[in-house]
Each structure stands twice: as C-alpha cells, then as structure tokens.
Amino acid sequence: MFTHKLGLEYALEQDESDELKSYRNQFHLPKDQHGNNLIYMTGNSLGLQPKQTNAYVNKELDDWAKLGVEGHTTGDTPWLPYHEFLTKNMADVVGAKPIEVIVMNTLTTNLHLMMVSFYKPTKSRYKILIESDAFPSDKFAVESQLRHHGFDDQEGVIQWKPKENESLLRYEDLESILQKEGDQIALILIGGINYYTGQYFDLKRITKLGHHYGCKVGFDCAHAAGNVVLNLHDSGADFAVWCTYKYLNSGPGSLAGCFIHERHAHNKNLNRFTGWWSHNKATRFNMRDDFDQLPGAEGWQLSNPPILSMAAIKASLDLFEEVGIEKLVKKSQKITSYFEFLLKQLGEDTIRIITPSNPNSRGAQLSIQVKNANKTLHDQLTQAGIISDWREPDVIRCAPTPFYNSFEDVYFLVEQLKTILSMP
Template sequence: MYKATLEYAQQLDKEDQLSYLRDQFHIPKDKEGNDWLYFTGNSLGLQPKQTQQYIQQELDDWAKFGVEGHFEAKNPWMPYHEFLTEKMATIVGAKPLEVVVMNTLTTNLHLLMVSFYQPTKTKYKIVIESDAFPSDRYAVQSQLKFHGFDPEEGLIEWKPREGEELLRIEDLEQIVSEQGDEIALLLIGGVNYYTGQYLDLKRIAEIGHAKDCFVGIDLAHGAGNISPELHESGVDFAAWCTYKYLNSGPGSLAGLFVHEKHAYNKGLPRFAGWWNHNKETRFNMRQPFDVMPGGEGWQLSNPPILSMAAIRSSLDLFDKVGMKALREKSERLTGYFEFLINQIDTDRIKVITPSNPKERGCQLSIQVKNADKSLHHKLTEKNVITDWREPDVIRCAPVPMYNSFEDVFRMVEVLKGLL
C-alpha cells in the first residue's frame, strides 16, 4: 500500500533501479537553482546530456571534411538514417525493414495516406477519434477535400458515450460493422493525446481489416511511452514524432512504420524522390525510378544529420535501458501519482485516464471542476510544468527516464494547496 508522505516517496526513489537516469538529463531550474517539477514529456522531452556531444561530432566532421563527410565522417552521413533504424524498430515493436526515420509527423501521415487512402465513389470515408489531435483532423479533412469529398460527409468520429470520457472498442466495432462498406481508412491515435487512453491496436486492426479498410495509427503519444508491438498488431502503417518521449529536441524528425505485408508492393501509389529510389543506383541519376522495399520506400529527401544525431543520442539511452524496464517504472510512477491525487480531499478533481496501467502510458489527465487556465498558470508560477487542455484538464506525464517519485509527491502537494 502506498503512503502519502515525502519520506515514502524518497524511499521509493532509493529503491528505483532506474533512478540513475535522471542524472543523464538536463533538468530546468528556477532562479534559486531548484529543479523544476517537469511533467510535460508528453509535449517536449528533456535534453539528454550526451546529445550535445553527438551533435558536436557531426559539426566537427562537417568542419573537417565538408562534403566528404558523407563518406569520411566518424558516422558517415550517407547511411546515417540506417544507424537509427534497428533501435527505433525495437522501441515500437517492429522489424527493421518496416521502419524509417524521416520528415515530421503530419508530413509522414500525408505521405502514408497517398498510399493507404484509396477512396472510391462508394468507399471513401475515414474514421478518427472524436478527440483526435487537431493536426490529424486537419490532415484527414484535407485528404477528403483533395479527393473531391465533403469532410462533413466523409469524416466519421468514434466518440465516447454520453457522460463518459473514454472510448469503447465495441463502439468502433459497431461503426465499422454498420458503415464499413463506405469506410476506406481508420486513422486512430494509439494513445489519445487528451485522455492518455492506450487503445488496443491489434483489435482496431482486426475490426478495420474485417471490412477491407486500411488501418493507420498516430503514435505521437505512444512511441517511447508504451510498447505498441506494431508488427504483431497487424496495422498497415503508423507514424510518430520523436520530440516527446523520445527526447530528440523541438521539431525533430519523425518515425514511420509500414507493415511487412506491404514492403515489396511496388504497385502502391506513392510520391517519389531520390531517397526512396534504389540506393545501389541512386546516384546514376538517369535511371528510371526503382522504389526501395520497406519503410525506406517512403523517403523523399536525404536526411538532416544534426537532427538525426539528437535522435541517435536518445535511442542509445533507450537501448541501454530497454522499454520493459521503463514500462515497469512508468506503471509504478503513475500508480503512485494516481493514489496521491485520490487522497486529495475534494470532489473537484478526477483522473479521466484509465486506472488500468495496461490501458495507459505515463500521462494522467486530471479534470478539475470549475477551473480555468489560471490554475495552470499558478502551477507554472510554482515551477510545476504541466500542460493545460481546454476546458478543464491538466495533462501530467511523469516520465520514467527522468521523473522521480519525489517529483510526483511534490507536484500533488502544490496542486492540493492551490485547490
């Protein structure tokens, strides 16, 4: 049984075998030099201390070799994206063939929809969650318009039931069962950005495929947070950013997954560029287009090395620790966090994220009755860095890489005082 005391939280930190990881990160500090209570890894992960030397290595090699750095650099730039593939694949539960790091998240979703949104006059609708991240909504609306369909007709929302915040898989099953002959694509957030609910990807894939719909997953809030096992799930494609739980820096590159069953299908419609052309003949320049197999077959341009160096730094940390250990700590952290919130003597707050640790990552979304954004501002003034979502939700993500049990305890004490 948990205890709501600082001493107990500090004891949990002493027993935590991953507590050493906190020293691997730069923790922002207040004017007095005290660490911020940073709970927004779900928006921007903190910087690993080793990232600077990873980027500096490439700056040094650029200075030393110029263009020859593509071949002569310590980490040659020509195949640099390949240095990331295997470790990224491990994090999302994929085969290396299925994964590539490239572009940014919404760009990748559009490129994937070029291939996997293949509407006809009668089968053209797209299913998303009603509380999908706005960029996903804008992307699918624009895809519908691009293909000549009215988004009002073509967009189907999977909604929570009246009076509930969470999605029920049986409601998606009913939607697809009844309208599947008109649905071309399901594009679902694997971990919902608002509630933090982790959805059953394998079941979603089965539901969509039963009606010959393609199934895609936005893993922005999942990669580096939960273990999605993308290959085993059977989803057709997925994309994710790397600047949240993967700690690669603001606006950094994204990841892309295309299931192995599509890897060698050269007939899939797609946009083309020189970097998804066969790497053996890429520089012959006058060759007809010959698309590469697997995830690499969706690349367009040569990769930005400095951004990839930051991703490489973070992936090396993940590789040393492993997702299994991170998930175990995450479940303990959120379990303690939820316990402390439930100890607050008020009926004004409730956690809308699922209580079952298997149905959530490290984010807890706290709904506060009769609150507005001024509560978020007051938290920030006390160096508690959280994330506000209208109308009344504070999103908090104690990240197992760098957050402590003491962080969680102190954050709840501040919240309790404000309430």
C-alpha cells in the same frame, strides 16, 4: 497492481530502490531563477534534452567543418547511411522489424505520405474514421485528403465518440459503427494514445476489426512511441507515424518516425510519392537510371535527411537501447500509479482523473479535471515550479516520465496542488 503509502519517506524509498534512478542525471532539468530544479511533468509534450545530445550534434558539426562534402562517405558516422544508424533502436522502441521502420520528415508529412499509399477511396468506399477528439493536426490532414480526392470534408469523416457524459471511447461503439458503415470506410486512423484523455487503445483489436470490414488501418503514435510497449508489427496495422520530440527526447520539431507493415515491403504497385532517397542505394548516384524502388519503409523516403536532427535522435535512442522499453514502461506504470494514488486522496469531489485507471490502458500521462477550476490553477502550478500542460477546455496533463522524473517529483507536485487548493 501496486500498493502505495502516503508521506515523503515512502517517495524517497521508492527513488532509492529505483533501478533507473541514475538516468535522471543524464538529462538537463529545467531550473528556476535561483538555480533550483523545476518539477517537469510535460515529457508528453516536449521531452527533456539528454546531456549527451550536445556531443552527438557537435560531432557532426565538427565533421562538417573538417570534412566538408566528404562527410557523406567518411568518418565514424557517414551521412549517406546515417538514417540506418537509427533503424534498429527505433524498431525496438515501437515493436517492429527494421525493414518496417524509417526516420524521416515530420509527423503530419509522413501521415500524408501514408494516406497517399493507403487511402484509396472509391465512390462507394471513401470515408475516414477517426476519434471524435483526435489531435487537430490529424483531423486537418484527414479533411484535406478528402478534399483532395473530391469528397466533402465533413460528410466523409466518421467520428468514434464516447457515450454521453463519458470521456473514454468504448470498443463496442467502434464495432457498431463498422457494422453500420464499414463498407463505406476506406481508412481507420486512430491516435495510439489519445492526446487529451491519455487513453491507450488496443491497436491489434482495432486493426483486426478494421481489416475484417475491408478498411486500411493506421495509427498516430505521437503520444505512444517511447511511452508504452507498442508491438506495431504484431498489431498488424498497415502503417503508423509518430514524432520524436515527446517521450523520445530528440528536440523541438525534430524528425518523425514511420512504420509500414512488412507485408507491404515489396509491393511496388502501392501508389506513393517518391524521391531519390527511395531509389536503389547502389545506383542512386548514377543519376540517369530509371526509378528503382527500395523495399520496406526506406522506399517511402523522399530526400536526404537533416543530419543534425538525426544526431539528436541517435543520442536519445542510444539511451533507449541501453535501458530497454520494457524497463521504462515498468517504472512508468509504477510511478503513474503512485501519482494516481496521491491524487485520489484529494477526493473525487475535488479531482477527476479522466485517464483510464487500468495501467495497460494508459501510458505515463494522467489527465485531471479539478472542480470549479480554470487555467488559473495551471498558472498557479507553474508559478510554484510545476511545469504541467494545459489543454482546453479544462484538463491539466501531467506525465511522470520514467527516464527523468522521480517519486519525489510526484509527491511535491501533489503537495503543491493541495496548497493551491487550500487543502490540509
């Protein structure tokens, strides 16, 4: 799909012709003690801060100072409907309709709220299917839901596992599981992109398969939102959840996103936890009216959100609106392919990339294993000014993020790796 060349000159040429090159200057890049930019490759863990975030947050601080409680209803960005200022841009990022998307709570909280509605176990159909190496938080949440409903938290979990001596999951193995145990599975919950391997799953294929066997299907898109073209609506998934502090650059611990498919938008019979923010906006402050559920994803809200966190999200989403997820993914695929090309020059006897080689089956992240290496290698990269990400037991994750990483970053990352490994 891409043809690359060796040498720094090629990397500089790619940066010069990059139509998104100006956006690097719109982010704060971490620096060393001498003021030199570090090479930051962990946007898959915590995205960098857009420079305009400060102004967005300070605007709300100023409104609070000047307006007090009146800030809820006055000013350019009144707080009562503030979440609505995020909806369209977030929906565009994840490939959904505005009625299907809400920014609220944190990821695992939203996952539990979704399981309240979409995990409806019976004595014969109660199991939950997950990846064998799902992100720990998802695994813990699933196990606690099983316990909550009175089931064994180990026996009730079915794991989709890779074949022996392989890292990636195969769809035929998922099909085999469902053929054998599909009538016992109430919910399929898969990470849109696996945090460890970087494998991007075919959400539509998984959803169609799960629905064929009568299962509800949801995805944790923490490592996928803002990273790949998700097309959540077209996937047909019942729900999805994601955080906003990785590729969506909204700050540590920021609010999360939630998708509920349009077909559930007006179903008031779905069980759910509710609060006054899921009540009809027009009568919300009448205070004594009976509950009147909002349609769509808004109907899963619980309470008024933290505006300062939403302001940081808005600062990032405005950049996504300006560029568009398609252009970001186009650059992402090219720069990640370049990263893969350089790593392969080191030889398969030295470096093993466990992330899929097909650009359509991964995002920006490459997960690498280095022969006979341990976390010391990661520490040496850090000391050399490369901020990467270590995951036990033996993987270094690097994500050349299209908003702010350059081809030159990738070139010097691999050069530092060669130096540490004492390679010519």
